[in-house]
Amino acid sequence: MTNDLSALHWWQRGVVYQIYPRSFQDTTQNGVGDLAGIIAHLDYLNDGTSASLGVDAIWLSPFYPSPMKDFGYDVADYCDVDPLFGDLATFDRLVAEAHRRGIKVIIDWVPNHTSDQHPWFIASRSSRDHSQRDWYIWRDPQPDGSPPNNWGSFFGGPAWTLDPATGQYYLHQFVKEQPELNWRNPALRAAMLDTLRFWLKRGIDGFRMDVIGLIIKDQDLRDNPPNPEADPNLPPNDLQGRLLHVYNMDQDEVHDIIREIRGVLNEFGDRCGIGELWGPLPRWVRYYGEQSDELQLPFNFRLMYEPWRAEAMRQSVDEMEAALPDFAWPNYVLGNHDQPRLASRFGGQAQARLAAMLLLTLRGTPTLYCGDELGLENGIIPPEKIQDPQGKNLGAARTRDVTRTPMQWDDSRYAGFSMVEPWLPVSTDFATRNVAQQLQDPTSPLSLYRRLLWYRHQQPALYGGRYRPIDVEADNCFVYVRETDDARCLIVLNFAAEARQVTIHGEDNGTIVLSTHLDREERVTLTSFTLRPYEGVIIELEGRV
Ligand code: GLC
DSSP, X not given: OOOOGGGOOHHHHSOEEEEOGGGTOOSSSSSSOOHHHHHHTHHHHOSSSTTSOOOSEEEEOOOSSOOOTTTTSSOSOTTSOOTXXXXXXXXXXXXXXXXXXXXXXXXXXXXXXXXXXXXXXHHHHHOXXXXXXXXXXXXXXXXXXXXXXXXXXXXXXXXXXXXXXTTEEEEOSSOTTSOBBOTTSHHHHHHHHHHHHHHHHTTOOEEEETTGGGSSOOTTOOOOOBOTTOOTTSOTTOOGGGBOOSSSSOOTTHHHXXXXXXXXXXXXXXXXXXXXXXXOHHHHGGGGOTXXXXXXXXXXXXXXGSOSOHHHHHHHXXXXXXXXXXXXXXXXXXXXXXXXXXXXXXXXXXXHXXXXXXXXXXXXXXXXXXXXXXXXXOOOOOGGGOOOHHHHHHOGGGOGGGGOSOOOOSSSTTTTTOSSOOSSOOOTTTTTSSHHHHHHOTTSHHHHHHXXXXXXXXXHHHHHOEEEEOOOSSTTEEEEEEEOSSOEEEEXXXXXXXXXXXXXXXXXXXXXXEETTSOOOOEEETTSEEEOTTOEEEEEESSOO
């Protein structure tokens, strides 16, 4: 690995912040967030001083024209803005205002499926002979009239819907209003690549590519085999949960397409491709490209699914580090719009603070999810208020609405998000957990994130240094060094609910520059020091460990 930090790309050095536009800030008073609302808070994200959060890039979930069956992931036009969110002129202003503050702009791109209201699908379904019929995946029913294969939708039920007018089924692995595109068709392929150019020309800095591993399927659309380890308590309509994903995703041919996509990004200079990707490490790592010619950042979600144990977290990091080729840059995600809030998932506020230090001190690009910097917990959504199709179809326990509740700016009626009732209820804790309050409190979660981000920015060992795990006797502690040739930081994270005495072998002293408790900065002797329950510290090292 090169140690020339000046050669780092912006997407290596920076921290990405995901914004779910519907839930960030409503400026039109219709209960739904919009692009103008994002512009209004750019200074909160990074005004160039440590009074702001200090993120380097924003990734916006979809804002395209959409019937909103999957809240924007059902795109009816790849090259416009839904009036709910604003218009192209507002988008251009957002890019200009973000760039003025040094913030890069990454947008979501949904290449696997469109809305059934997209003109391409309307044309495709109009007749079997239409020139765009083959832009989607159509198949005849089986002789008994049943769907072409056994695939299920991720949102419950079969992955096929019969179109009575033309007598064929079309494929959709999400809601039935999200028909899947046929990337084997060259004209469709060219049209999709042009949608990338449309936004690149407008000056965006990268794309987060939705379910990119799904875009090409087995040529023969074979049945998926049953999953012998499927949870026996799955809802009856969770057909896909009972199958192994052998033929519907991660086909070898996907890499040819991603190389083409990367070629388009390269036409515009240093633009970044991020992919939403799943699967075992040896297959996941292939998405960097054998010649570093695919995605710069295939999302790494592994830490989100680890149990709250230092050993599990370390193993996940070490295995990922070991799997990476030299040219590949790691990245970590601890929350997004599809997962329960990290403070709820990891068991509470103290754990969430430690998780923040983990995420922001590992080697590689971190992606934060809006609201996690406040320690937001899962919202409580009454059954009649469930919006998410996954929650509607697979049961309230699966609804992703819990993580999409409005951003909490202040203690006014709707948390400063809107003056009218928002599309999802504001969490009940908004009066005490909001940006205005946390900016005043030097020990708040927001203060911790700010301190971590600004420290990371000016500490080469953190943004660009090597990672080296350290064995310690203390149970349930994850310890590692981040180092360049000139700077060294020791990170000590106590995952236990009890205090831990830690010994780092060697004679060195160090200085705690940041504790998750934000109440100590002091010199310590590394042969013996104590961490409080769930405490994490960053220690600048004087000698060699
Ligand atoms: C991705 C998105 C999710 C969406 C799905 C279908 O997983 O993150 O929100 O529902 O793709 O587009």
